[in-house]
Amino acid sequence: MSPLDTVLRDPDTPRITLDRPADYLHAQHTLRSWFFTTDHKRIALLYLASITGFFILGACAAGLVRLSLVVPNGQIFSNDTYNKLFTMHGVIMIWFFLIPSIPATFGNFLIPLMIGAKDLAFPRLNLLSWYVFMLGSLFTIVVLIVGGVDTGWTFYAPFSTTYSNTYVIPALVGVIIVGFSSILTGLNFVVTIHKMRCPGMTWFRMPIFVWTHYAVSLIFLLGTPVITLALMLLVMERAFHIGVFDPRLGGDPVLFEHLFWFYSHPAVYIMVLPGMGVVTELVAAFSQKRVFGYKFVAYASIGLASITFLVWGHHMFVNGQSQLASTVFSFLSFAVAVPSAVKVYNWTATIHKGTIRLDTPMLYAMGYIGLFVLGGVTGLFLATLAVDAHLHDTYFVVAHFHYIMVGGTMLAFLGGLHYWWPKFTGRMYPEAWGRVGAFLIFIGFNVTFFPQFILGYLGMPRRYHSYPPEFQLLNVLSSAGSTILAVGYFFPLGYLIWSLWFGKKAPANPWQAKGLEWTTSSPPPAHNFLRTPVVDYQPYDYANKTRDNG
Amino acid sequence: MADIGIAAEPVDLELAEQFTTKAQQREAATLGMWAWLVTELLLFAGLFLCALILRIQHPQSVTLVTTHLKFWIGATNTVVLICSSLTMSAAIVTSRLGWRRFMLGALLATASLGSLFLLLKGFEYYQDYDEHMMPFLADRSYVLAHDQASVLFLDVYYITTGLHGVHLITGISILLWLTWKASRPAFLQTHQNRIEIYGLYWHFIDLIWIIVFPVLYVLNR
Amino acid sequence: MSHDDWQVLWQHMRPAVRSFVLLLVLLGVNVTLGATLPFSWAYVVEGVVVACMVLTVLLVSMEVLREPPLMRLFAALGFFWVAIMFTMTLVDYLSR
Amino acid sequence: MSGPASPADYPLLLWPAAASSAAAHVDYLISAFTAVTLLLTVPIFLAITWFALVYRANRKVYRGNPTDRNVMVEMSWMLIPFFLTLGFFAWGAQLFDVSKHPPGNAMVIQGIGRQWMWKFQHPGGQSEINDLHVPTGQPVVINMISQDVIHSLYLPAFRVQTETLPGRYTQVWFTADRPGAYRLYCSEYCGTDHSVMDGEIFVMKPGDYENWLNQAGSTQSLAANGKRLFASYGCTGCHGAAATVRAPSLAGLYEKPVPMADGGTVIADDTYLRDKILNPDHDLIAGYKQVMPSFNGIIPEEQLIQLIAYIKSDQEPVR
Missing domain, CATH: 1.10.760.10 (Cytochrome c-like domain)
Known part of the structure; x- marks a missing residue:
């Protein structure tokens, strides 16, 4: 320990309150200071702004898809337009919103704060990853809007390599580029979490949020290169006829599915794990109670990240995969239930005997738990071989993964956004509006997607532009729900922007939460802490009322 | 050789503002490079997997292609890269000793060996072209056209060697840039660990080729 | 360079030179096997030789032996994940 | 049963028709699984809601002795649900195994998927487009291949689907036991007209099927x-x-x-x-x-x- 740290550990050292440096938002004002910043907090806001824009685009596409499905015969859009719309929705939401959503914004902003570091380990790499992300995503989005792609976000060969007549190659190139941004972010987080923790911040004193982001970073590192390769092979095959999936030559399109899902199943946990981290923080803070079974929850994060690499074949039970492989993959998929159950039951136990405030973030967290559970158990249904033989590629699957990705990730994202908004911006959002928005989103979401479980069990295949008339009633219900959902989304979009100028000034710790990020000012100064924090207490130290915060 | 000792320069690291100690900074950089190398390995592993699956599904076609590859050029190239690994190790060792001039020489030798590899590879591609081994060229017949599945493994060959070549080109470019940077006097005092970090990358490209060579040229003969 | 300098250099370069020689020998074995194909299961031996070469590069040239456990973990992690990818995919292909 | 035309004629459908005993088995499986998952999850919903209301910050309730870990409890709620659900894994795997092994006396119908239609050929040489006629009580294997991209023959009434791959034959089989007309779909996205690559499967009594075969006319098997x-x-x-x-x-x-x-x-x-x-x-x-x-x-x-x-x-x- 350095002499400086010894001085800082001395409780008699007076707190520096005067001559406080300007916070990171006001440290510099020029546009240049934003676009060439290496401050992880500013980069997080750059990400936040860009993915919000992408979310709006993806949501518009979703709205048009639901609009089209109000009538069974697909009169509203042509079949090609419809196919391009759902591809646009999937590609934007998965690759450019959900995957970067929580890690690149909250992770970027909070990991250094939570472990008491001045910045990420490689700040310039962090900025580069945002530029790479923008390059790839804007490129693909322009292609999707101007030209259109009709392959679906899964790009299955040989349709994508040979038969589609749309702009598949440029779309793929953009997605590949964005993959590098994921890798750089993951690499930065891994190194930061390993090497940048402040004195006393041991692994088991880190918030669960940091644990889940560590797990996610590992998935970024271990999975992303494989999808990069798989998509590159598609590009090579489509552009230059150099490829290995062409069935006319004896190639195996199922091999692409293996490579694709080796990343894309873990990608689900790229979306879900950070959400779990956020919800753990919210549940602890709004119950004013230590996370129940902290160590199990921490291990469960790493466990999920590992097991998730062993289950990809459950996307391929009816795809010509061997029966043995399907059975093995099905069994391993059930094992995912173990760490997931740990998380859910431990959240519930955390709330028990807490001191609970039902503020907006907590409402989102509770909604998350409910929807995640529903999404999770329907996932078990789909992991059951004989059931999947019926439900594969139906609306049941669509409903299942929307419960995980929207009910899960999106609610966690919004909950976390409200919780840390004061820290990000130094402003409070209007609480009443927040609660109304949370309720609308929860209700709208369920009305939209619950009918789709039934539709799927009835046998309505997904990606259908027109459908048999007996499914219309449920489809209309679903579309009606999506309008409620859309209205719900406008609430946070509106009042959060409003609060930037008119919101109440936020104190350093508006929620009486524990955790290093709440020990610094809102918004934090440029290097996060005026002096390097020293940790000599357990995480979520809510039982200790004497310590002021943190 | 004159009996004059080499003047050793001070070797150290300049502390970046986000770090507290130099040891922390050094380890962070090494860990970062290892994390990157993990991604590189998985990238190539996907291609090795394709090669393996093709061997399982079309063993005869794969053998057919392998016998048409330029085994001896591949072997020579492996030797070239193993040599370049040695010179890279020499660069790392001398950078630690503070022998800047020696180190610059070793770096340039490494870059030259890398370029030699690319030259040989280019020559090999030319021979492939000459022997009508490029099925993707529309205006040129393909010598193994009677066995369609052979195209698949041949494609894996081109993609793998091409991807490795891209890595090598990038590697050589960074190496030359680094050599230029390192030729300035204060370099070793402020950024010595860049040589070590870069050395990891270079060794790893060699390692990938050490796997590529048997996977494409040897194992399926 | 003085004699002492050579001594110093040799002292530091010894592991690298040894691994260089070992790699060339192993490569020689593989090339010989590949060129002559003495027996039908030569690929098994070749595979083992490749594994030895990879280990040599990792442990000696890349100095994993001298790194702290964390770096060793990361060096091993990638190979472990590759093993997962291969095993699970082969479960499908070998049982079709 | 080919269906009335106006959407108003369709009441709220909640459960699909089952036309084979295997389909009924899948229904049992999913019903039982639903019951067990409700057993496992409803307590969570109730507990969360209950705790959230009882332990509101402004309420004075007993909050003493809160625990923040209990390994036994955690191990049990980790493992008990796991082993409970493993039963369903085994059940599902068993049904799947059956669905992968058609009986030896099965009748083989050949199927071809192409953008965007199905073509079926009966053993006697009768062929049909998009629709399929099958007899009851007779195991039927559909041996399929795709001519272009990946398709998937989905027969919800039998709770089965299998993808058709280019260059490789795949099979799906069932024994229909309830005459009627049911939907068949392509469920793997295959391009522009994916959603109209559907048709009807007519399950007929063996006699009716014979009649249909005769009137469908075929010169040669x-x-x-x-x-x-x-x-x-x-x-x-x-x-x-x-x-x-x-x-x-x-x-x-x-x-x-x-x-x-x-x-x-x-x-x-x-x-x-x-x-x-x-x-x-x-x-x-x-x-x-x-x-x-x-x-x-x-x-x-x-x-x-x-x-x-x-x-x-x-x-x-x-x-």
């Missing part, structure tokens, strides 16, 4: 058609009994192991036979000189099926 093609493509010249060129006899070949030139063996299944016809230079057979020309691009997918049906039917060893 698949195998007989195959035999005719076998002669017209010149296959008999080498593979026939009286052939002078030394080529392997195909009689009795189906489903038998074939020794390969590189030492291995391959089972002569549908996919293998198709591959050999299209690409004879590939995977050479031990003991024969390869002289056969490739028929790639010459014999269409339908005729390949007929040729294979003929080879399959020709089970008398000649030599």
Whole structure:
């Protein structure tokens, strides 16, 4: 320990309150200071702004898809337009919103704060990853809007390599580029979490949020290169006829599915794990109670990240995969239930005997738990071989993964956004509006997607532009729900922007939460802490009322 | 050789503002490079997997292609890269000793060996072209056209060697840039660990080729 | 360079030179096997030789032996994940 | 049961029709699974809501002795649900196993998926587009292949689907037990008109099916058609009994192991036979000189099926 740290550990050292440096938002004002910043907090806001824009685009596409499905015969859009719309929705939401959503914004902003570091380990790499992300995503989005792609976000060969007549190659190139941004972010987080923790911040004193982001970073590192390769092979095959999936030559399109899902199943946990981290923080803070079974929850994060690499074949039970492989993959998929159950039951136990405030973030967290559970158990249904033989590629699957990705990730994202908004911006959002928005989103979401479980069990295949008339009633219900959902989304979009100028000034710790990020000012100064924090207490130290915060 | 000792320069690291100690900074950089190398390995592993699956599904076609590859050029190239690994190790060792001039020489030798590899590879591609081994060229017949599945493994060959070549080109470019940077006097005092970090990358490209060579040229003969 | 300098250099370069020689020998074995194909299961031996070469590069040239456990973990992690990818995919292909 | 036209005529559907006993089994499975998951999850919902209301910050309730870990409790709620659900894994795997192994006496209908239609051929040579007629009480295997991209034949009334792959045959089978008309779909996204690549499967009593076969009219069975093609493509010249060129006899070949030139063996299944016809230079057979020309691009997918049906039917060893 350095002499400086010894001085800082001395409780008699007076707190520096005067001559406080300007916070990171006001440290510099020029546009240049934003676009060439290496401050992880500013980069997080750059990400936040860009993915919000992408979310709006993806949501518009979703709205048009639901609009089209109000009538069974697909009169509203042509079949090609419809196919391009759902591809646009999937590609934007998965690759450019959900995957970067929580890690690149909250992770970027909070990991250094939570472990008491001045910045990420490689700040310039962090900025580069945002530029790479923008390059790839804007490129693909322009292609999707101007030209259109009709392959679906899964790009299955040989349709994508040979038969589609749309702009598949440029779309793929953009997605590949964005993959590098994921890798750089993951690499930065891994190194930061390993090497940048402040004195006393041991692994088991880190918030669960940091644990889940560590797990996610590992998935970024271990999975992303494989999808990069798989998509590159598609590009090579489509552009230059150099490829290995062409069935006319004896190639195996199922091999692409293996490579694709080796990343894309873990990608689900790229979306879900950070959400779990956020919800753990919210549940602890709004119950004013230590996370129940902290160590199990921490291990469960790493466990999920590992097991998730062993289950990809459950996307391929009816795809010509061997029966043995399907059975093995099905069994391993059930094992995912173990760490997931740990998380859910431990959240519930955390709330028990807490001191609970039902503020907006907590409402989102509770909604998350409910929807995640529903999404999770329907996932078990789909992991059951004989059931999947019926439900594969139906609306049941669509409903299942929307419960995980929207009910899960999106609610966690919004909950976390409200919780840390004061820290990000130094402003409070209007609480009443927040609660109304949370309720609308929860209700709208369920009305939209619950009918789709039934539709799927009835046998309505997904990606259908027109459908048999007996499914219309449920489809209309679903579309009606999506309008409620859309209205719900406008609430946070509106009042959060409003609060930037008119919101109440936020104190350093508006929620009486524990955790290093709440020990610094809102918004934090440029290097996060005026002096390097020293940790000599357990995480979520809510039982200790004497310590002021943190 | 004159009996004059080499003047050793001070070797150290300049502390970046986000770090507290130099040891922390050094380890962070090494860990970062290892994390990157993990991604590189998985990238190539996907291609090795394709090669393996093709061997399982079309063993005869794969053998057919392998016998048409330029085994001896591949072997020579492996030797070239193993040599370049040695010179890279020499660069790392001398950078630690503070022998800047020696180190610059070793770096340039490494870059030259890398370029030699690319030259040989280019020559090999030319021979492939000459022997009508490029099925993707529309205006040129393909010598193994009677066995369609052979195209698949041949494609894996081109993609793998091409991807490795891209890595090598990038590697050589960074190496030359680094050599230029390192030729300035204060370099070793402020950024010595860049040589070590870069050395990891270079060794790893060699390692990938050490796997590529048997996977494409040897194992399926 | 003085004699002492050579001594110093040799002292530091010894592991690298040894691994260089070992790699060339192993490569020689593989090339010989590949060129002559003495027996039908030569690929098994070749595979083992490749594994030895990879280990040599990792442990000696890349100095994993001298790194702290964390770096060793990361060096091993990638190979472990590759093993997962291969095993699970082969479960499908070998049982079709 | 082909359906009324106006959407208003459709009440809220909540459960799909089941036309086979296997479908009913899947329904049992999913109902039981639903019950168990409700058992596991409803307590969570109730507990969260209950705790959230009881332990509100402004309420004075007993909050003493809060625990923040209890390994026994955690192990139990981790493992008990896991083992409970494992039962469903086994159940599902067992049903899946059945769905992968059609009985030996099954009738084989050949299916071809292409952008954007289904084509089915009955053993007697009757063919139909998008619709399919099958008898009750008779196990039916649909042996399918795709002509272009990946499709998937989905029969919700039987709770089964299997993808059709280009270049490889896949199977789906069922035994229908309730006459009626049910939907069939392509469930794997296959391009522009994916959503109209659907049709109806008509389950008929055996007598009705016979009648339908008769009125659907067919000149020749698949195998007989195959035999005719076998002669017209010149296959008999080498593979026939009286052939002078030394080529392997195909009689009795189906489903038998074939020794390969590189030492291995391959089972002569549908996919293998198709591959050999299209690409004879590939995977050479031990003991024969390869002289056969490739028929790639010459014999269409339908005729390949007929040729294979003929080879399959020709089970008398000649030599």
